[in-house]
Amino acid sequence: MASPDISIGLSGLLTSQRALQVIGHNIANVNTPGYSRQSALMSASLPDVSPFGLVGTGVTLEQIVRTKDDLLGSQINSFTSLFGNSEVQNGILENLEAIFNELSESSLNGMMEKFFQSIHELSVNPELSSNRYQVLQDALNLVTYSFRDLDKQFKNLKASISQRIETKVAELNSITSEIASLNQRINEIELSSNSNANDMQDKRDELIRKLSKLADIKVIKNNQNNSIDILLGGTLVVHGNKFERIEAVPTGEANTKIYGLLTATMNSGELKGLLDMQDRTIPNYMQLLDTLAASFIKEVNNVHSTGVGLNGGFTSLTSTNMVNDADDLLTDTGLPFKPSVTKYAAGTITSTDNGDGTSTVTGDSTLFSSNVKANNFIKLSDGNFYKILSVDSDTQLTVSGAYTDADSIPTDITDGILYINVIDSDNKTTKTSISITSEETLNTLAAKIAGIENMNARVSNGFLTMNADSGYKFNFTRELDTEPGRIGNARATLSGHYTGTDNGIFTLTVMDAGNGSIGTGTATVRVTDATGKTLANLDVGSSYDGGYLQITDGVSISFESGDIAAGDKLTFDVSGDPDTSNVLTSLGLNTFFGGNNASTIKVTQFIIDDVTRIAAASTSSPGDNSNALRLISLQDSKLTDNSTFSDFLHNMVAQLGTETAQKASEKDSFQALLTNLENRRQAVSGVSVEEEMINIIRFQRAFQASARYISVLSEIDNILMKL
Numbered sequence: 001m002a003s004p005d006i007s008i009g010l011s012g013l014l015t016s017q018r019a020l021q022v023i024g025h026n027i028a029n030v031n032t033p034g035y036s037r038q039s040a041l042m043s044a045s046l047p048d049v050s051p052f053g054l055v056g057t058g059v060t061l062e063q064i065v066r067t068k069d070d071l072l073g074s075q076i077n078s079f080t081s082l083f084g085n086s087e088v089q090n091g092i093l094e095n096l097e098a099i100f101n102e103l104s105e106s107s108l109n110g111m112m113e114k115f116f117q118s119i120h121e122l123s124v125n126p127e128l129s130s131n132r133y134q135v136l137q138d139a140l141n142l143v144t145y146s147f148r149d150l151d152k153q154f155k156n157l158k159a160s161i162s163q164r165i166e167t168k169v170a171e172l173n174s175i176t177s178e179i180a181s182l183n184q185r186i187n188e189i190e191l192s193s194n195s196n197a198n199d200m201q202d203k204r205d206e207l208i209r210k211l212s213k214l215a216d217i218k219v220i221k222n223n224q225n226n227s228i229d230i231l232l233g234g235t236l237v238v239h240g241n242k243f244e245r246i247e248a249v250p251t252g253e254a255n256t257k258i259y260g261l262l263t264a265t266m267n268s269g270e271l272k273g274l275l276d277m278q279d280r281t282i283p284n285y286m287q288l289l290d291t292l293a294a295s296f297i298k299e300v301n302n303v304h305s306t307g308v309g310l311n312g313g314f315t316s317l318t319s320t321n322m323v324n325d326a327d328d329l330l331t332d333t334g335l336p337f338k339p340s341v342t343k344y345a346a347g348t349i350t351s352t353d354n355g356d357g358t359s360t361v362t363g364d365s366t367l368f369s370s371n372v373k374a375n376n377f378i379k380l381s382d383g384n385f386y387k388i389l390s391v392d393s394d395t396q397l398t399v400s401g402a403y404t405d406a407d408s409i410p411t412d413i414t415d416g417i418l419y420i421n422v423i424d425s426d427n428k429t430t431k432t433s434i435s436i437t438s439e440e441t442l443n444t445l446a447a448k449i450a451g452i453e454n455m456n457a458r459v460s461n462g463f464l465t466m467n468a469d470s471g472y473k474f475n476f477t478r479e480l481d482t483e484p485g486r487i488g489n490a491r492a493t494l495s496g497h498y499t500g501t502d503n504g505i506f507t508l509t510v511m512d513a514g515n516g517s518i519g520t521g522t523a524t525v526r527v528t529d530a531t532g533k534t535l536a537n538l539d540v541g542s543s544y545d546g547g548y549l550q551i552t553d554g555v556s557i558s559f560e561s562g563d564i565a566a567g568d569k570l571t572f573d574v575s576g577d578p579d580t581s582n583v584l585t586s587l588g589l590n591t592f593f594g595g596n597n598a599s600t601i602k603v604t605q606f607i608i609d610d611v612t613r614i615a616a617a618s619t620s621s622p623g624d625n626s627n628a629l630r631l632i633s634l635q636d637s638k639l640t641d642n643s644t645f646s647d648f649l650h651n652m653v654a655q656l657g658t659e660t661a662q663k664a665s666e667k668d669s670f671q672a673l674l675t676n677l678e679n680r681r682q683a684v685s686g687v688s689v690e691e692e693m694i695n696i697i698r699f700q701r702a703f704q705a706s707a708r709y710i711s712v713l714s715e716i717d718n719i720l721m722k723l
Contacts (some may be wrong), residue, residue, distance in 0.1 A: 001105060003484055003682065004048060004055070004057060005713050006139055006710060006713055007057060007058060007163065008056065008057060008058035008704075009058075009706050009709040009710035009713065010058070010708075010710065010711075011045060011057070011058030011059050011060065012058060012059055012702065012703075012705070012706030012709070013703060013706045013707060013710070014061075015040075015059045015060070015061050016699045016700075016702045016703035016706060017703065018040055018061050018064075019042075019061075020696065020699050020700070020703070021703075022038050022039065022040045023692050023695050023696055023699065024063055024688045025038060026038060026692050027687065027689060027692050029687065030687040030689060032506040033206060034202050034203070034205055034206030034209065035206075035685075036067060036068045036198070036202050036685040037065040037066070037067045037685055037686060037687050037688075038064050038065065038066055038067070038198055039062050039064070039065055040061055040064050041061070041062045041064070041065055042059050042060065042061055042062060043059070043060055043062050044056060044058075044059060044060070045057040045058045045059060045060045047290040055503055058658055061186055063196060064195070064196060064198060065196060065198070066196070066198045066201065066202065066685070067684060067685050068180075068205075068681075068683070068684065068685045069680075069681070069684045072677065072680060072681050072684065073205065073681070074219070075192060075677055076212075076674065076677045076678065076681060077208060077209060077212035077217065077219070078212070078216070079640050079670055079673050079674050080209055080212045080213045080219070080674060080676060081212045081213065081215065081216040081267075081268040081269045082196060082268045082666075082670050083213070083373055083667065083670035083671055084155065084212075084213035084214065084268070084269050084270040084273065085268040085269055085270065085272050085273040086271035086273070086663050086666035086667040086670055087270075087273075087667050087671075088270045088274055088277075089273040089276065089277060089281070089663045090660065090663035090666075090667045091665050092157070092161065092274075092277045092281070092282075093281070093656065093659055093660040093663055094660055095663075096157070096282075096285060096656055096660075097653075097656060097657065097660055098657065099153045099154065099157065099432055100150070100653050102649075102653050105268055106145060106146075107146070108142075108146040108147065108150060108649060109646055109649050109650070111138070111141055111142040111145065111146040112142060112146075112296075112635075112645055112646065112649075113635075113646075114138045114141070114142070115135075115138045115139055115142050116632055116634075116635045117138075118131070118134045118135045118137075118138040118630075119135055119616075119628055119631050119632055120632055121134065121286070121626075122134075122135050122614070122616055122625075122628050123616065123625040123628035123629055123632060124625075126310075126567075126616040126617065126623060126624065126628060127310065127622065127623065129611065129612075132611035132612065132614050133611055134523065135611070135614055136594070136603065136607065136608065136611050136614070137479070139592070139593075139603050139607075140603055141603050141614075143593075143602055143603055145476040147289070147293050147598040147601045148598065148599060148601065150289055150597075150598060151286065151289060151290075151597075151598040151599045154282060154285065154286045154289070155254055155286075156277060157282060158254040158255075158282045158283075158286075159254035160161040161254075161274055161277050161278045161282065162250065162255055162256040162284060163256075163279060164274055165248055165256045165258070165271065165274050165278065166216055166248040166250070166256055167274065168248075168270055168271050168274065169215055169246050169247070169248035169258060169271070170248070170647060171214065172211065172214050172215070172232075172237075172271070172560040173243075173246055173515075175207050175210055175211045175214075176211070176230065176237045176238050176243040177243050178521070179207050179208070179211070179228070179230065179238050179243070180203055180238050180239075180240070180241050180242055180243040181226065182200055182203060182204045182207070183204070183227035183238070183240055183241050184227075184240075184241035185197070185200060186201060186227065187225045187226065187227055187241070190225075190226055190583065191225070197226075201226075203373055205275070208228075208230070211230070211232070212269070213269065213270055214269050214270050214271050215232050215233055215266055215268070215269035215270070215271045215272060216232070216233065216266060216267045216268045216269050216272070217230050217231065217232050218230070218231040218232075222240070227240050227241070229670035231276060232261065232266075232268075232509055233261060233262050233263065233265045233266035233267075233272075234262045235260070235261050235262050235265075237261075242350050244260060245260065246258060246259070246260045246261050247259040247260055255278065255279075256278065258275070258607065263275055268354065276483075278465055281659075285652065285656065286598070288648075288652045289598045290597035290598050290599075291640065291641070291648075292598075292640055292645065292648055292649060292652070293595075293596075293597050293598040293601050294337075294596050294597055295639055295640040295645070295648075296593075296601075296640075296645055297336075297337075297594075297595060298337055298582070298585055298596075299582075299603055299637075299639045300590040300592055300593055300631065300634060301588075301593055301669070302579070302582050302584075302585050303615075303630045303631050303634065304590065304591060304592040304614075304615045304627070304631065305476060305579065305584035305585055305590045305591050305615075305628065306476045306477060306478070306577070306578040306579050306584065306590075306615075306618075306627070307477060307590075307615025307616065307617060307618055307627030307628075307630070307631075308475045308477050308615050308617050308618070308619070308620060309610075309612050309613040309614055309615055309616070309617070310612040310617075310628070311473075311517055311612060311613075312423070312473060312475070312617075312619075312620030313421070313423055313468075313473030313474055313475040313620060314466070314468070314474055314475065314590070315467065315468050315471060315472075316465065316466065316467045316468070317465070317466045317474075317589055317590060318463055318464070318465040318466075319454070319463050319464045319465075319587040319588045319589050320463075320587075320588030320591065320594060320604055320605075320606060321335050321336055321586065321587050321588035322334070322461070322462035322463055322595075323335060323442050323462045323463075323587075324462065325462075326441060326442040326443045326459045326462065327441050327442075327443055328441060328442075329438070329439060329440065329441060330440045330441060330442065330445070330583065330586060330587075330631055331438060331440075333441075333442075335586045335587065336586075336588075336594075336595065336596030336600075337585055337586045337596060338580065338586060339416065339436055339440065339581045339582055339583045339586045340416075340580075340581060340582045341414055341415065341416035341437060341438050341439075341440070341581045342415050343412050343413070343414050343438045344371045344376075344412065344413045344414075344416070345410075345413075345416075345436075346363060346366050346368075346372075346373060346410075346411050346412060346413050347363055347364055347365035347366040347376065347410065348363070348364045348365065348408040348409060348410050348411075349361050349362060349363045349364070349366065349378075349380075349408065349409065349411055350362050350405060350406055350407065350408055350409075351380050351381075351399075351403050351404060351405050352400075352404050353403060353404040354402070354481050355402070356569075357400065357401070357402060358389060358398055358399065358400060358401070358402070359380075359386065359398070359399050359400075359401060359402055359403050359404070359477040360392075360396060360397070360398055360399075361380075361386075361398075361399055361465075362396045362398065363394075363396070363397070364395070364408060365395060366395055367394050368391050368392075368393065368394050368395065368396070368397055368416065369391055369393060369394045369629075370394075370600055371413075372388060372391050372397065372413050373388070373391060373415075373530070374388055374389060374390055374504070374505045374530030374531075374578075375387065375388065375415075375417055375433070375503045375504070375505060375530070375573070376388045376389060376413050376414065376415050376417075377413065377414050377416070377417065377435035377437070378399060378412075378413045379411050379412060379413075379414075379437070379670050380403050380405060380409075380411065381405045381407065381409045381411075382403055382405070384401075384439065385435035385436070386399040386400055386401045386403065387399060387400045387401075387417075387433060387505060388413070389505055389507075389530065389571060390505070390507075390530050390531075391530070391531075394701045395442045401573075405458050412437075412438075414435060414436070414438060415439055415580060415581075416435060416436030416438075416440075416580060416581030416583070417433050417434070417435060417436065417503065417579075417580045417581065418434050418436050418476070418580075418581060418583055418584070419431055419432070419433050419476060419573070419575045419578040419579070420432050420433075420434065420449065420455065420474055420475075420476060420505075420577050421474060421475050421476065421479050421481075422452065422453065422455060422468065422472055422473075422474050423471070423472065423473045423474065423620065424454075424471065424472055425471045427620065428482045428483055429479050429480065429482045430453070430481060430482075431479070431480065431481035431484075431572075431573055431575070432452045432453075432485070433573060433575075434448040434449065434451075434452070435448070436580075436581035436583045442462070442464055442584075442587075443459055444466065445457075445583070446458060446459050446464055449466055453467060454469040454472045455467070455469070455472075455474060455597055456468075456469070464587055465590070466589075472628070475590075475620075475626075476498070476578045476579060476584060476589075476590065477578060477617075477618045477619060477620075478498050478574075478575050478576065478578055478618050478619075479497075479618070479619050479620070480494040480495070480496065480497070480498060480555060480572075480574065481494060481573065482494055482495070482573055484570065484571075484572035485570055485572070486562065486570065487508050487510060487525065487559070487564060487568050487569065487570040488510065488513075488562055488563050488564035488565055488568040489562035489563040489564070490517070490518045490559045490560055490561065490562030490563070490564055491559070491560040491562065492508070492558070492559055492560075492570060492572075493557065493558045493559075493560075494546050494555065494556070494557055494572065495556045495557070495558070495609060495622075496548075496554045496555050496556045497554050497618065497619055497624075497626065498553055498554055498555055498574045498575065498576065499554040500552075500553040500554075500574060500576045501576040501577070501582065502576045502577070503573070503574070503575045503577055503578075504530060504550065504569055504573070504574045504576075505529070505530045505572070505573055505574075505575055506527055506528070506529060506535065506537075506571065506572055506573075506574060506667045507526065507527070507528050507529075507530075507569060507570070507672055508525050508526070508527055508569060508570040508571070508572075509526050509527045509528065509558075509567065509568070509569050510523070510524075510564045510566050510567060510568040510569075511524045511525065511537070511566065512524040512541075512566065513540050513564050513565050513566045513568075514540075514542070514564075516563055516564065516565070517561060517562060517563050517564060518540050518544065518559045518560070518561050518562055518564060519541070519542065519544050519546070519561055520541065520542055521541050521542060522541045522542075523539075523540045523541040523542075523544070524537055524538065524539060524540065524541065525537075525538040525540055525559075525565065525667055526538070527551050527552075527557075535551055535552045536549075536550070536551045536552060538551075538557070540559055543561070544547055546558060546559070546560070546561075553574070555574060588604070590606075590613075590615065591604055591606070592607055592614070592615075613629050616628035616631075618630070661668060696697045
């Protein structure tokens with residue numbers, strides 16, 4: 001029985017048995033993820049040498065190998081990484097779309113439309129309290145359920161992404177740790193048994209596929225011990241039986257930072273997608289929302305602050321935005337909005353007192369005509385600012401006030417101006433303009449306000465309080481100075497409501513004195529603007545009855561009798577924008593909204609406490625709705641990155657929709673590619689039950705044949721033993 005013939009049969013039995021074991025193992029793992037079909041590789045045993053030549057000694061099982069395509073596996077890993085990136089981003093972007101919910105009436109756009117609609121209704125009946133309460137309610141809804149709610153949901157989504165990053169990093173560490181452990185076990189098994197650790201290699205490959213979904217990886221094989229090294233985003237996370245532990249550390253504000261990994265070199269994968277969402281995409285949309293909120297707050301407040309409520313003005317008014325230090329520049333002291341004051345460096349100038357309440361400023365190396373306009377303020381060497389009445393040429397200005405300085409000095413011109421109207425008990429208005437400069441502080445501003453007749457101002461704990469003397473009120477509206485002064489000895493009185501959009505200076509000049517007084521002969525007064533353009537020629541001669549004469553843009557004037565002479569002049573201001581510096585908005589004086597972004601926007605307590613303060617009017621006249629109309633016009637004005645509020649929001653949502661569609665398309669494309677690659681992998685490495693059944697029959701027959709061969713040999717041996 002120990003003859004070579006028996007050994008041949010025995011080798012056939014054992015080899016067939018092993019082959020059947022491999023087949024059974026394949027069938028058992030037909031549904032195991034990542035399993036690669038195994039095959040028993042056989043070869044003829046080394047033959048014996050005999051006098052008759054080489055005699056075969058049977059069959060040998062060389063090794064059990066996996067059937068796999070390494071190139072195909074590498075492609076699957078690459079596309080798995082790309083799929084993971086697009087899938088996670090698409091899911092988050094879809095969540096963002098759901099947050100905006102632009103098709104709903106409760107959307108941000110819907111809430112803004114309701115707010116402006118309620119202001120429209122207020123403009124129809126500005127004295128109706130119910131309309132004012134509706135404006136307040138719609139404003140509160142806009143603040144609470146739109147801007148702030150969106151900001152909160154963005155932050156919650158960002159916090160969720162941050163937590164997912166921590167989870168993914170923990171998963172990454174678990175996978176790399178297991179791969180390193182498998183490297184060691186595969187090395188030990190294959191060195192000790194000189195055989196392939198197929199199942200462990202399959203498990204390692206499956207872990208690599210999972211790792212590739214987290215991030216783009218590069219697998220480096222070590223042919224000496226069949227271990228692998230893994231580069232993830234340029235970082236060696238697995239090296240033989242060692243792995244690099246990555247840390248995910250929350251850094252506050254719903255942010256997680258990854259340490260131990262060169263995230264900047266990562267190109268794809270779920271981690272890359274989550275980091276992009278956390279660090280760029282979500283902050284970008286939050287910034288866009290903040291930009292819209294800031295623009296909305298600022299533009300509404302710019303208009304509201306220069307309007308007036310039902311009381312026609314204020315006896316006292318305190319700012320709602322605190323400065324860090326009353327001696328800090330207003331442009332750098334922690335205000336939610338900086339005053340929008342620009343400055344022109346004028347070169348060197350001298351000034352000459354004209355003796356008529358004006359001065360001539362002469363410049364050297366100046367370009368007044370192209371850089372300066374009337375109503376700007378120029379600082380002379382006495383440290384005071386003088387209002388520019390007219391720009392005469394590139395080198396000459398006429399300013400209000402009397403001052404002479406023959407020494408050339410460098411100076412600046414500022415375009416910031418604030419008009420303050422003081423109204424007496426007889427409802428007469430005195431209009432005063434003050435300069436708002438780039439070097440303005442709260443203390444210097446308070447001093448300028450306190451310099452206005454019948455006005456007081458003080459600073460306390462970073463807030464400015466303005467007070468009118470007893471019997472007076474003040475506001476910042478476009479009202480006319482009812483008694484601007486005298487032309488000659490004749491008192492002038494203004495009436496009407498200025499409808500122009502720009503600030504201007506109107507100059508009255510007596511062209512014909514008639515018989516030397518108003519109401520005589522052919523007396524004529526010409527009205528010009530700051531550029532010298534004639535606005536009106538007023539007949540104040542013998543036919544004049546003392547009534548109001550129309551000038552332009554809603555402004556009318558009347559004259560009392562009095563002596564006049566040719567060349568007599570009178571200037572007065574008209575203000576289309578009473579606060580070109582927006583200092584009222586910066587400080588929070590007579591403003592509707594507070595805050596400066598989506599998370600801090602609020603309706604000021606000033607308005608909540610008293611809805612009569614909602615500034616629907618531009619004058620103290622009953623029923624005036626002109627400021628409400630200005631507020632309504634904001635809805636269709638291009639004020640936010642050259643877009644209307646609605647268009648800016650629509651563009652933001654459209655951008656989000658485009659990004660979402662792009663990522664959805666990428667996800668579907670990569671998923672289709674992966675499905676195709678996986679089908680190809682299954683064709684190469686997958687287990688076919690039908691094929692394995694055929695192999696069972698094949699090796700069953702081989703086993704039976706080897707057993708029959710041994711049985712025949714046994715019978716022959718028995719016959720020989722009996723001879």
